[in-house]
Amino acid sequence: MKYQIEVNQLTKAFANKPALNGVSFQIKRGEIFGFLGPSGSGKTTMVKILTAQLLHTSGSVKVFGNDVRNLQNPEQMKRIGILTDNSGLYDRLTIYDNLELFCKLYNVDVKRIEEVLEEVNLLQDKKTAVKQLSKGMKQRVTLARAILHKPELLFLDEPTSALDPTNKQQIHTVLRKLNEAGTTIFLSTHDMQEAEDLCNQVAFLHNGTIVELDTPQSLRVKHGDSTINIRLKNGTSVTVGLDEAGSNAIRDYMNNGELLTIHSNEPTLGDIFIKLTGRALQ
Amino acid sequence: MTFSMRRIRAIITKDWKDLLKNSYILVSILLPLGFAAMLSRMSTDDSSMLSMPINLALVMTGAFVQASMMAEEKERSTLRVLLLSPASTLEIMIGKSVLSAIITLIVVIGSILISGINIPELFYFSIMILLSLIIFISLGTIIGLISRTVMETSIVGLPILIIFTYGSMLSSMFNSPIIAESISYLPTENFSSALVSLQGSGGFAEIKWNLLNMLLWAIGSVILAKFIYGKRRLDK
Ligand SMILES: Nc1ncnc2c1ncn2[C@@H]1O[C@H](COP(=O)(O)OP(=O)(O)O)[C@@H](O)[C@H]1O
Numbered sequence: 039m040k041y042q043i044e045v046n047q048l049t050k051a052f053a054n055k056p057a058l059n060g061v062s063f064q065i066k067r068g069e070i071f072g073f074l075g076p077s078g079s080g081k082t083t084m085v086k087i088l089t090a091q092l093l094h095t096s097g098s099v100k101v102f103g104n105d106v107r108n109l110q111n112p113e114q115m116k117r118i119g120i121l122t123d124n125s126g127l128y129d130r131l132t133i134y135d136n137l138e139l140f141c142k143l144y145n146v147d148v149k150r151i152e153e154v155l156e157e158v159n160l161l162q163d164k165k166t167a168v169k170q171l172s173k174g175m176k177q178r179v180t181l182a183r184a185i186l187h188k189p190e191l192l193f194l195d196e197p198t199s200a201l202d203p204t205n206k207q208q209i210h211t212v213l214r215k216l217n218e219a220g221t222t223i224f225l226s227t228h229d230m231q232e233a234e235d236l237c238n239q240v241a242f243l244h245n246g247t248i249v250e251l252d253t254p255q256s257l258r259v260k261h262g263d264s265t266i267n268i269r270l271k272n273g274t275s276v277t278v279g280l281d282e283a284g285s286n287a288i289r290d291y292m293n294n295g296e297l298l299t300i301h302s303n304e305p306t307l308g309d310i311f312i313k314l315t316g317r318a319l320q
Numbered sequence: 321m322t323f324s325m326r327r328i329r330a331i332i333t334k335d336w337k338d339l340l341k342n343s344y345i346l347v348s349i350l351l352p353l354g355f356a357a358m359l360s361r362m363s364t365d366d367s368s369m370l371s372m373p374i375n376l377a378l379v380m381t382g383a384f385v386q387a388s389m390m391a392e393e394k395e396r397s398t399l400r401v402l403l404l405s406p407a408s409t410l411e412i413m414i415g416k417s418v419l420s421a422i423i424t425l426i427v428v429i430g431s432i433l434i435s436g437i438n439i440p441e442l443f444y445f446s447i448m449i450l451l452s453l454i455i456f457i458s459l460g461t462i463i464g465l466i467s468r469t470v471m472e473t474s475i476v477g478l479p480i481l482i483i484f485t486y487g488s489m490l491s492s493m494f495n496s497p498i499i500a501e502s503i504s505y506l507p508t509e510n511f512s513s514a515l516v517s518l519q520g521s522g523g524f525a526e527i528k529w530n531l532l533n534m535l536l537w538a539i540g541s542v543i544l545a546k547f548i549y550g551k552r553r554l555d556k
Pocket residue numbers: 052053057075076077078079080081082083084
Protein backbone atom coordinates (compact mmCIF):
# COMPACT_ATOMS: atom_id res chain seq x y z
CA MET A 39 0.00 0.00 0.00
CA LYS A 40 1.67 3.10 -1.25
CA TYR A 41 -0.77 5.78 -0.14
CA GLN A 42 -2.46 6.43 3.19
CA ILE A 43 -5.13 8.47 1.42
CA GLU A 44 -6.21 8.38 -2.22
CA VAL A 45 -8.94 10.65 -3.47
CA ASN A 46 -10.09 10.45 -7.06
CA GLN A 47 -12.53 12.79 -8.81
CA LEU A 48 -14.39 13.38 -5.59
CA THR A 49 -17.60 15.39 -5.68
CA LYS A 50 -19.77 16.36 -2.74
CA ALA A 51 -22.98 18.30 -3.17
CA PHE A 52 -25.32 19.62 -0.48
CA ALA A 53 -28.85 19.84 -1.88
CA ASN A 54 -27.46 19.99 -5.45
CA LYS A 55 -25.05 22.78 -4.53
CA PRO A 56 -21.49 21.47 -5.00
CA ALA A 57 -19.15 21.95 -2.03
CA LEU A 58 -16.33 19.86 -3.53
CA ASN A 59 -15.98 19.30 -7.25
CA GLY A 60 -13.59 16.90 -8.99
CA VAL A 61 -11.02 16.77 -6.19
CA SER A 62 -8.10 14.34 -6.58
CA PHE A 63 -4.94 13.88 -4.49
CA GLN A 64 -2.78 11.24 -2.83
CA ILE A 65 -1.01 11.33 0.50
CA LYS A 66 2.01 9.12 1.19
CA ARG A 67 2.85 7.67 4.57
CA GLY A 68 4.82 10.11 6.69
CA GLU A 69 3.70 13.18 4.79
CA ILE A 70 2.14 16.38 6.13
CA PHE A 71 -0.44 17.34 3.55
CA GLY A 72 -1.79 20.89 3.68
CA PHE A 73 -5.32 21.53 2.47
CA LEU A 74 -5.28 25.28 2.06
CA GLY A 75 -8.33 27.41 1.39
CA PRO A 76 -10.38 30.34 2.62
CA SER A 77 -13.47 29.97 4.78
CA GLY A 78 -16.27 28.15 2.97
CA SER A 79 -13.98 26.54 0.39
CA GLY A 80 -14.78 22.99 1.56
CA LYS A 81 -12.01 22.10 4.04
CA THR A 82 -14.28 20.81 6.81
CA THR A 83 -16.39 18.94 4.27
CA MET A 84 -13.20 17.19 3.03
CA VAL A 85 -12.14 16.22 6.56
CA LYS A 86 -15.62 14.86 7.27
CA ILE A 87 -15.60 12.78 4.11
CA LEU A 88 -12.11 11.40 4.84
CA THR A 89 -13.17 10.40 8.36
CA ALA A 90 -16.45 8.76 7.26
CA GLN A 91 -18.68 11.35 8.91
CA LEU A 92 -20.15 12.36 5.57
CA LEU A 93 -20.70 10.30 2.46
CA HIS A 94 -19.42 11.77 -0.81
CA THR A 95 -21.69 12.19 -3.83
CA SER A 96 -19.39 10.64 -6.44
CA GLY A 97 -15.77 9.68 -7.06
CA SER A 98 -13.61 7.38 -4.94
CA VAL A 99 -12.08 7.90 -1.49
CA LYS A 100 -9.64 5.37 -0.07
CA VAL A 101 -8.07 5.46 3.37
CA PHE A 102 -5.38 2.87 4.23
CA GLY A 103 -5.98 1.40 0.77
CA ASN A 104 -9.65 0.60 1.41
CA ASP A 105 -12.91 2.39 0.73
CA VAL A 106 -13.46 5.08 3.36
CA ARG A 107 -16.64 3.33 4.56
CA ASN A 108 -14.41 0.64 6.12
CA LEU A 109 -13.42 3.24 8.72
CA GLN A 110 -16.74 2.79 10.45
CA ASN A 111 -15.37 -0.31 12.11
CA PRO A 112 -13.82 0.38 15.57
CA GLU A 113 -10.56 -1.40 14.72
CA GLN A 114 -10.01 0.91 11.77
CA MET A 115 -11.19 3.95 13.71
CA LYS A 116 -8.34 3.36 16.19
CA ARG A 117 -5.83 3.98 13.42
CA ILE A 118 -6.93 7.57 12.91
CA GLY A 119 -6.98 10.64 15.16
CA ILE A 120 -9.21 13.64 14.53
CA LEU A 121 -9.13 17.25 15.68
CA THR A 122 -12.46 18.67 14.51
CA ASP A 123 -13.36 22.32 13.91
CA ASN A 124 -14.96 22.57 17.37
CA SER A 125 -13.28 21.22 20.46
CA GLY A 126 -15.95 18.76 21.62
CA LEU A 127 -14.61 18.77 25.18
CA TYR A 128 -16.70 18.29 28.32
CA ASP A 129 -16.55 21.80 29.84
CA ARG A 130 -17.34 20.94 33.44
CA LEU A 131 -14.85 18.08 33.61
CA THR A 132 -11.13 18.47 34.21
CA ILE A 133 -8.53 17.94 31.49
CA TYR A 134 -7.66 14.63 33.11
CA ASP A 135 -11.26 13.40 33.26
CA ASN A 136 -11.81 14.32 29.62
CA LEU A 137 -8.78 12.31 28.55
CA GLU A 138 -9.56 9.44 30.91
CA LEU A 139 -12.86 8.82 29.10
CA PHE A 140 -11.06 8.47 25.79
CA CYS A 141 -8.34 6.26 27.26
CA LYS A 142 -11.08 3.84 28.23
CA LEU A 143 -12.92 4.12 24.91
CA TYR A 144 -9.68 3.42 23.01
CA ASN A 145 -8.43 0.87 25.55
CA VAL A 146 -5.30 2.89 26.29
CA ASP A 147 -3.54 2.77 29.67
CA VAL A 148 -4.37 5.90 31.71
CA LYS A 149 -0.60 6.38 32.23
CA ARG A 150 -0.58 7.71 28.70
CA ILE A 151 -2.49 10.82 29.89
CA GLU A 152 0.53 12.25 31.72
CA GLU A 153 2.76 11.49 28.77
CA VAL A 154 0.55 13.23 26.26
CA LEU A 155 -0.12 16.21 28.56
CA GLU A 156 3.63 16.61 28.92
CA GLU A 157 3.90 16.74 25.13
CA VAL A 158 1.32 19.52 24.80
CA ASN A 159 2.74 21.29 27.86
CA LEU A 160 -0.36 21.02 30.05
CA LEU A 161 0.74 18.62 32.75
CA GLN A 162 0.49 21.23 35.54
CA ASP A 163 -3.12 21.98 34.53
CA LYS A 164 -4.47 18.45 34.46
CA LYS A 165 -6.84 19.06 37.39
CA THR A 166 -8.28 22.24 35.86
CA ALA A 167 -11.84 22.22 34.52
CA VAL A 168 -11.91 22.72 30.76
CA LYS A 169 -14.23 25.74 31.01
CA GLN A 170 -11.48 27.62 32.86
CA LEU A 171 -8.94 27.17 30.08
CA SER A 172 -7.94 29.69 27.44
CA LYS A 173 -8.76 28.96 23.80
CA GLY A 174 -5.18 27.95 23.11
CA MET A 175 -5.06 25.56 26.06
CA LYS A 176 -8.37 24.00 25.03
CA GLN A 177 -7.01 23.45 21.56
CA ARG A 178 -3.95 21.73 23.03
CA VAL A 179 -6.24 19.45 25.08
CA THR A 180 -8.11 18.62 21.89
CA LEU A 181 -4.82 17.77 20.22
CA ALA A 182 -3.81 15.64 23.21
CA ARG A 183 -7.09 13.75 22.89
CA ALA A 184 -6.57 13.24 19.14
CA ILE A 185 -3.12 11.65 19.66
CA LEU A 186 -3.88 9.77 22.89
CA HIS A 187 -4.08 6.42 21.10
CA LYS A 188 -1.05 7.10 18.84
CA PRO A 189 -2.90 7.12 15.51
CA GLU A 190 -1.04 6.44 12.26
CA LEU A 191 -3.05 9.07 10.45
CA LEU A 192 -4.03 12.38 12.00
CA PHE A 193 -6.70 14.75 10.67
CA LEU A 194 -6.53 18.36 11.81
CA ASP A 195 -9.21 20.86 10.81
CA GLU A 196 -7.75 24.36 11.24
CA PRO A 197 -5.93 23.41 14.45
CA THR A 198 -4.44 26.84 15.13
CA SER A 199 -7.20 29.07 13.79
CA ALA A 200 -7.50 32.23 15.94
CA LEU A 201 -4.70 31.19 18.31
CA ASP A 202 -1.90 33.45 19.54
CA PRO A 203 1.63 32.86 18.17
CA THR A 204 2.84 31.08 21.33
CA ASN A 205 0.08 28.49 21.29
CA LYS A 206 0.47 28.13 17.54
CA GLN A 207 4.19 27.45 17.96
CA GLN A 208 3.54 24.88 20.69
CA ILE A 209 1.09 23.03 18.46
CA HIS A 210 3.48 23.13 15.51
CA THR A 211 6.25 21.69 17.66
CA VAL A 212 4.03 18.77 18.67
CA LEU A 213 3.00 18.15 15.06
CA ARG A 214 6.63 18.12 13.86
CA LYS A 215 7.56 15.62 16.55
CA LEU A 216 4.62 13.39 15.68
CA ASN A 217 5.53 13.54 12.03
CA GLU A 218 9.16 12.68 12.75
CA ALA A 219 7.88 9.65 14.63
CA GLY A 220 6.05 8.57 11.46
CA THR A 221 2.53 9.99 11.77
CA THR A 222 0.91 11.03 8.50
CA ILE A 223 -0.96 14.32 8.88
CA PHE A 224 -3.83 15.84 6.91
CA LEU A 225 -3.89 19.51 7.86
CA SER A 226 -6.64 21.87 6.76
CA THR A 227 -5.78 25.50 7.25
CA HIS A 228 -6.27 29.00 5.94
CA ASP A 229 -2.91 30.02 7.41
CA MET A 230 -0.41 30.03 4.54
CA GLN A 231 2.54 30.50 6.87
CA GLU A 232 1.49 27.36 8.74
CA ALA A 233 1.31 25.41 5.49
CA GLU A 234 4.70 26.76 4.44
CA ASP A 235 6.29 25.85 7.78
CA LEU A 236 4.87 22.36 8.15
CA CYS A 237 3.73 20.79 4.91
CA ASN A 238 5.50 18.56 2.41
CA GLN A 239 2.67 19.05 -0.05
CA VAL A 240 -0.04 21.68 -0.29
CA ALA A 241 -3.29 21.76 -2.20
CA PHE A 242 -4.93 25.13 -2.88
CA LEU A 243 -8.67 24.86 -2.64
CA HIS A 244 -10.90 27.42 -4.28
CA ASN A 245 -14.68 27.04 -4.55
CA GLY A 246 -14.44 23.30 -4.00
CA THR A 247 -11.76 22.68 -6.63
CA ILE A 248 -8.02 22.13 -6.23
CA VAL A 249 -6.38 24.87 -8.30
CA GLU A 250 -2.77 23.94 -7.47
CA LEU A 251 -1.02 21.03 -5.79
CA ASP A 252 2.71 20.70 -5.20
CA THR A 253 5.48 21.07 -2.64
CA PRO A 254 5.78 24.61 -1.19
CA GLN A 255 9.29 24.76 -2.68
CA SER A 256 8.21 24.02 -6.26
CA LEU A 257 5.24 26.33 -5.96
CA ARG A 258 7.45 29.23 -5.01
CA VAL A 259 9.85 28.54 -7.85
CA LYS A 260 7.04 27.99 -10.34
CA HIS A 261 5.21 31.20 -9.44
CA GLY A 262 8.27 33.32 -8.72
CA ASP A 263 9.19 36.06 -11.17
CA SER A 264 12.90 35.13 -11.21
CA THR A 265 14.27 38.41 -9.92
CA ILE A 266 16.59 39.39 -7.09
CA ASN A 267 16.12 42.33 -4.78
CA ILE A 268 19.21 44.22 -3.67
CA ARG A 269 19.44 46.87 -0.97
CA LEU A 270 22.38 49.21 -1.09
CA LYS A 271 24.12 50.93 1.78
CA ASN A 272 22.91 54.31 0.53
CA GLY A 273 19.32 53.18 1.15
CA THR A 274 18.16 52.57 -2.42
CA SER A 275 16.91 49.18 -3.57
CA VAL A 276 17.41 47.63 -6.99
CA THR A 277 15.75 44.67 -8.69
CA VAL A 278 17.80 42.60 -11.13
CA GLY A 279 17.09 39.50 -13.20
CA LEU A 280 18.71 36.03 -12.90
CA ASP A 281 20.74 36.69 -16.03
CA GLU A 282 24.22 37.92 -16.97
CA ALA A 283 23.25 41.58 -16.55
CA GLY A 284 21.97 40.79 -13.07
CA SER A 285 25.09 38.91 -12.11
CA ASN A 286 27.30 41.73 -13.39
CA ALA A 287 25.32 44.28 -11.40
CA ILE A 288 25.59 42.25 -8.21
CA ARG A 289 29.33 41.72 -8.71
CA ASP A 290 29.86 45.45 -9.22
CA TYR A 291 27.89 46.39 -6.09
CA MET A 292 29.88 43.86 -4.08
CA ASN A 293 33.23 44.95 -5.47
CA ASN A 294 32.43 48.58 -4.70
CA GLY A 295 31.33 47.72 -1.18
CA GLU A 296 27.88 49.19 -1.80
CA LEU A 297 25.83 46.03 -1.14
CA LEU A 298 23.82 45.77 2.08
CA THR A 299 21.35 42.85 1.58
CA ILE A 300 20.34 40.47 -1.21
CA HIS A 301 17.06 38.52 -1.50
CA SER A 302 15.49 36.39 -4.19
CA ASN A 303 11.92 37.46 -4.91
CA GLU A 304 10.13 34.23 -4.03
CA PRO A 305 6.42 34.69 -3.49
CA THR A 306 4.82 33.40 -0.29
CA LEU A 307 2.09 30.77 -0.56
CA GLY A 308 -0.34 33.56 0.28
CA ASP A 309 0.87 35.60 -2.73
CA ILE A 310 0.50 32.58 -4.98
CA PHE A 311 -2.99 31.90 -3.69
CA ILE A 312 -4.11 35.44 -4.48
CA LYS A 313 -2.48 35.23 -7.91
CA LEU A 314 -4.32 31.99 -8.72
CA THR A 315 -7.73 32.80 -7.28
CA GLY A 316 -7.87 36.57 -7.03
CA ARG A 317 -8.83 36.07 -3.43
CA ALA A 318 -7.02 36.33 -0.10
CA LEU A 319 -6.97 33.37 2.27
CA GLN A 320 -8.89 35.02 5.10
CA MET B 321 -21.87 -4.23 16.00
CA THR B 322 -19.39 -4.43 18.84
CA PHE B 323 -20.31 -4.40 22.49
CA SER B 324 -17.91 -3.50 25.26
CA MET B 325 -18.90 -3.13 28.91
CA ARG B 326 -15.67 -1.18 29.49
CA ARG B 327 -16.73 1.50 27.03
CA ILE B 328 -20.27 1.66 28.40
CA ARG B 329 -18.90 2.00 31.93
CA ALA B 330 -16.55 4.76 30.75
CA ILE B 331 -19.49 6.76 29.39
CA ILE B 332 -21.54 6.24 32.54
CA THR B 333 -18.60 7.30 34.76
CA LYS B 334 -18.09 10.43 32.68
CA ASP B 335 -21.81 11.32 32.88
CA TRP B 336 -21.82 10.77 36.63
CA LYS B 337 -18.84 13.10 37.20
CA ASP B 338 -20.45 15.67 34.93
CA LEU B 339 -23.83 15.41 36.62
CA LEU B 340 -22.41 16.24 40.04
CA LYS B 341 -21.29 19.60 38.62
CA ASN B 342 -24.46 20.32 36.68
CA SER B 343 -26.88 22.41 38.73
CA TYR B 344 -29.62 22.33 36.07
CA ILE B 345 -29.82 18.56 36.33
CA LEU B 346 -29.56 18.54 40.10
CA VAL B 347 -32.64 20.80 40.21
CA SER B 348 -34.54 18.47 37.85
CA ILE B 349 -33.81 15.69 40.30
CA LEU B 350 -34.89 17.58 43.41
CA LEU B 351 -38.03 19.20 41.98
CA PRO B 352 -40.17 16.02 41.77
CA LEU B 353 -39.24 15.21 45.37
CA GLY B 354 -40.44 18.67 46.39
CA PHE B 355 -43.71 18.10 44.52
CA ALA B 356 -44.14 14.75 46.23
CA ALA B 357 -43.77 16.45 49.61
CA MET B 358 -46.32 19.09 48.62
CA LEU B 359 -48.86 16.63 47.22
CA SER B 360 -48.63 14.43 50.29
CA ARG B 361 -50.01 17.34 52.33
CA MET B 362 -53.04 17.83 50.10
CA SER B 363 -55.73 15.26 50.63
CA THR B 364 -57.52 14.30 47.45
CA ASP B 365 -59.82 11.57 46.26
CA ASP B 366 -58.95 11.98 42.61
CA SER B 367 -57.46 8.65 41.62
CA SER B 368 -55.19 10.12 38.97
CA MET B 369 -53.69 12.45 41.58
CA LEU B 370 -52.57 9.37 43.44
CA SER B 371 -49.86 8.50 40.95
CA MET B 372 -49.01 12.12 40.19
CA PRO B 373 -45.75 12.12 42.21
CA ILE B 374 -44.59 9.01 40.34
CA ASN B 375 -45.54 10.41 36.94
CA LEU B 376 -43.84 13.69 37.75
CA ALA B 377 -40.67 11.87 38.75
CA LEU B 378 -40.74 9.85 35.53
CA VAL B 379 -41.33 12.84 33.27
CA MET B 380 -39.21 15.47 35.01
CA THR B 381 -36.28 13.33 35.94
CA GLY B 382 -36.51 10.54 33.38
CA ALA B 383 -37.35 12.53 30.28
CA PHE B 384 -35.77 15.89 31.15
CA VAL B 385 -32.46 14.70 32.57
CA GLN B 386 -31.98 12.43 29.59
CA ALA B 387 -33.07 15.15 27.17
CA SER B 388 -30.71 17.76 28.54
CA MET B 389 -27.76 15.34 28.71
CA MET B 390 -28.41 14.31 25.11
CA ALA B 391 -28.95 17.87 23.86
CA GLU B 392 -25.78 19.03 25.57
CA GLU B 393 -23.70 16.29 23.96
CA LYS B 394 -25.05 17.46 20.63
CA GLU B 395 -24.78 21.18 21.31
CA ARG B 396 -21.16 20.88 22.44
CA SER B 397 -20.23 18.48 19.62
CA THR B 398 -19.05 15.92 22.15
CA LEU B 399 -21.46 13.38 20.65
CA ARG B 400 -19.57 13.72 17.38
CA VAL B 401 -16.30 12.97 19.15
CA LEU B 402 -17.83 9.92 20.85
CA LEU B 403 -19.08 8.67 17.49
CA LEU B 404 -15.59 9.10 16.04
CA SER B 405 -14.15 6.93 18.81
CA PRO B 406 -14.41 3.13 18.78
CA ALA B 407 -17.65 3.39 20.82
CA SER B 408 -20.60 2.09 18.82
CA THR B 409 -24.03 3.71 18.57
CA LEU B 410 -25.49 1.02 20.82
CA GLU B 411 -22.79 1.49 23.47
CA ILE B 412 -23.29 5.25 23.46
CA MET B 413 -27.09 4.92 23.68
CA ILE B 414 -26.91 2.43 26.55
CA GLY B 415 -24.20 4.37 28.36
CA LYS B 416 -26.20 7.55 28.16
CA SER B 417 -29.46 5.92 29.28
CA VAL B 418 -28.32 3.78 32.20
CA LEU B 419 -27.38 6.69 34.44
CA SER B 420 -30.66 8.56 33.78
CA ALA B 421 -32.57 5.36 34.44
CA ILE B 422 -30.85 4.75 37.77
CA ILE B 423 -31.34 8.34 38.90
CA THR B 424 -34.98 8.29 37.83
CA LEU B 425 -35.54 5.08 39.71
CA ILE B 426 -34.07 6.61 42.85
CA VAL B 427 -36.28 9.70 42.46
CA VAL B 428 -39.35 7.50 41.85
CA ILE B 429 -38.63 5.51 45.02
CA GLY B 430 -37.99 8.76 46.91
CA SER B 431 -41.28 10.22 45.67
CA ILE B 432 -43.17 7.10 46.74
CA LEU B 433 -41.64 7.21 50.21
CA ILE B 434 -42.25 10.94 50.64
CA SER B 435 -45.83 10.93 49.40
CA GLY B 436 -46.65 7.67 51.16
CA ILE B 437 -48.26 5.97 48.15
CA ASN B 438 -49.32 2.48 49.03
CA ILE B 439 -47.79 -0.15 46.69
CA PRO B 440 -49.86 -3.35 46.89
CA GLU B 441 -48.30 -5.64 44.23
CA LEU B 442 -44.55 -5.16 44.06
CA PHE B 443 -44.07 -7.56 41.13
CA TYR B 444 -46.54 -5.89 38.73
CA PHE B 445 -45.64 -2.48 40.03
CA SER B 446 -41.96 -3.09 39.20
CA ILE B 447 -42.89 -4.09 35.66
CA MET B 448 -44.94 -0.91 35.33
CA ILE B 449 -42.00 1.19 36.54
CA LEU B 450 -39.58 -0.60 34.23
CA LEU B 451 -41.81 0.00 31.21
CA SER B 452 -42.27 3.63 32.23
CA LEU B 453 -38.51 4.10 32.55
CA ILE B 454 -38.01 2.76 29.03
CA ILE B 455 -40.77 5.02 27.69
CA PHE B 456 -39.56 8.22 29.35
CA ILE B 457 -35.84 7.73 28.81
CA SER B 458 -36.62 7.14 25.12
CA LEU B 459 -38.87 10.21 25.00
CA GLY B 460 -36.09 12.16 26.70
CA THR B 461 -33.61 10.95 24.09
CA ILE B 462 -36.00 12.04 21.34
CA ILE B 463 -36.54 15.49 22.90
CA GLY B 464 -32.77 15.88 23.34
CA LEU B 465 -32.10 14.92 19.74
CA ILE B 466 -34.68 17.20 18.16
CA SER B 467 -33.69 20.19 20.32
CA ARG B 468 -30.72 22.15 19.07
CA THR B 469 -29.69 23.38 22.51
CA VAL B 470 -30.20 22.44 26.15
CA MET B 471 -32.49 25.47 26.54
CA GLU B 472 -34.68 24.21 23.74
CA THR B 473 -35.35 20.95 25.54
CA SER B 474 -37.52 22.83 28.03
CA ILE B 475 -39.57 24.35 25.22
CA VAL B 476 -39.89 21.11 23.26
CA GLY B 477 -40.43 19.10 26.42
CA LEU B 478 -42.99 21.29 28.16
CA PRO B 479 -46.03 20.20 26.10
CA ILE B 480 -45.04 16.60 26.72
CA LEU B 481 -44.74 17.24 30.44
CA ILE B 482 -48.20 18.83 30.55
CA ILE B 483 -49.95 16.23 28.42
CA PHE B 484 -48.40 13.24 30.14
CA THR B 485 -48.74 14.38 33.74
CA TYR B 486 -51.89 16.48 33.64
CA GLY B 487 -53.72 14.44 30.98
CA SER B 488 -56.72 13.61 33.12
CA MET B 489 -57.12 17.24 34.19
CA LEU B 490 -57.00 18.30 30.55
CA SER B 491 -59.68 15.81 29.58
CA SER B 492 -62.04 17.06 32.27
CA MET B 493 -61.24 20.63 31.26
CA PHE B 494 -62.12 20.24 27.59
CA ASN B 495 -65.07 17.96 28.10
CA SER B 496 -64.66 16.45 24.64
CA PRO B 497 -65.00 12.71 24.09
CA ILE B 498 -62.25 12.63 21.48
CA ILE B 499 -59.72 14.27 23.80
CA ALA B 500 -60.77 12.07 26.69
CA GLU B 501 -60.44 9.01 24.48
CA SER B 502 -56.97 10.01 23.23
CA ILE B 503 -55.77 10.80 26.71
CA SER B 504 -56.87 7.41 27.97
CA TYR B 505 -54.20 5.91 25.68
CA LEU B 506 -51.36 7.78 27.41
CA PRO B 507 -48.98 5.50 29.30
CA THR B 508 -49.25 7.73 32.36
CA GLU B 509 -53.06 7.30 32.40
CA ASN B 510 -52.65 3.55 32.08
CA PHE B 511 -50.09 3.61 34.85
CA SER B 512 -52.55 5.46 37.09
CA SER B 513 -55.49 3.18 36.41
CA ALA B 514 -53.32 0.08 36.85
CA LEU B 515 -52.11 1.41 40.17
CA VAL B 516 -55.70 2.08 41.26
CA SER B 517 -56.72 -1.45 40.22
CA LEU B 518 -53.81 -2.94 42.12
CA GLN B 519 -54.68 -0.92 45.19
CA GLY B 520 -58.27 -2.19 44.90
CA SER B 521 -56.67 -5.67 45.18
CA GLY B 522 -57.01 -6.35 41.47
CA GLY B 523 -54.64 -8.80 39.76
CA PHE B 524 -53.22 -9.37 36.32
CA ALA B 525 -56.67 -9.69 34.74
CA GLU B 526 -57.56 -6.14 35.77
CA ILE B 527 -54.35 -4.52 34.57
CA LYS B 528 -53.40 -6.57 31.52
CA TRP B 529 -54.65 -3.97 29.01
CA ASN B 530 -52.80 -1.25 30.87
CA LEU B 531 -49.62 -3.32 30.77
CA LEU B 532 -50.08 -3.99 27.07
CA ASN B 533 -50.57 -0.28 26.43
CA MET B 534 -47.35 0.54 28.26
CA LEU B 535 -45.45 -2.24 26.53
CA LEU B 536 -46.50 -0.88 23.14
CA TRP B 537 -45.48 2.63 24.18
CA ALA B 538 -42.10 1.29 25.32
CA ILE B 539 -41.45 -0.55 22.05
CA GLY B 540 -42.69 2.36 19.95
CA SER B 541 -40.62 4.98 21.75
CA VAL B 542 -37.41 2.92 21.58
CA ILE B 543 -37.90 2.44 17.84
CA LEU B 544 -38.66 6.12 17.33
CA ALA B 545 -35.62 7.16 19.41
CA LYS B 546 -33.38 4.86 17.39
CA PHE B 547 -34.79 6.22 14.13
CA ILE B 548 -34.34 9.86 15.14
CA TYR B 549 -30.87 9.12 16.49
CA GLY B 550 -29.88 7.84 13.08
CA LYS B 551 -31.11 11.05 11.50
CA ARG B 552 -30.13 13.72 14.00
CA ARG B 553 -27.01 12.59 15.83
CA LEU B 554 -24.61 14.50 13.58
CA ASP B 555 -26.51 17.78 13.48
CA LYS B 556 -24.66 20.90 14.55
N1 LIG C 1 -24.32 20.27 6.17
C1 LIG C 1 -24.28 21.17 5.16
N2 LIG C 1 -25.39 21.46 4.45
C2 LIG C 1 -25.36 22.35 3.44
N3 LIG C 1 -24.26 23.00 3.04
C3 LIG C 1 -23.11 22.77 3.70
C4 LIG C 1 -23.06 21.84 4.79
N4 LIG C 1 -21.79 21.80 5.25
C5 LIG C 1 -21.08 22.68 4.49
N5 LIG C 1 -21.87 23.26 3.55
C6 LIG C 1 -21.43 24.22 2.53
O1 LIG C 1 -20.31 23.70 1.86
C7 LIG C 1 -19.33 24.71 1.64
C8 LIG C 1 -18.00 24.33 2.25
O2 LIG C 1 -18.12 24.39 3.67
P1 LIG C 1 -16.95 23.92 4.64
O3 LIG C 1 -16.48 22.59 4.23
O4 LIG C 1 -17.45 24.06 6.04
O5 LIG C 1 -15.83 25.02 4.35
P2 LIG C 1 -14.55 25.42 5.22
O6 LIG C 1 -14.34 24.39 6.28
O7 LIG C 1 -13.43 25.46 4.23
O8 LIG C 1 -14.82 26.76 5.79
C9 LIG C 1 -19.91 26.00 2.19
O9 LIG C 1 -20.49 26.71 1.13
C10 LIG C 1 -20.95 25.53 3.17
O10 LIG C 1 -22.00 26.46 3.25
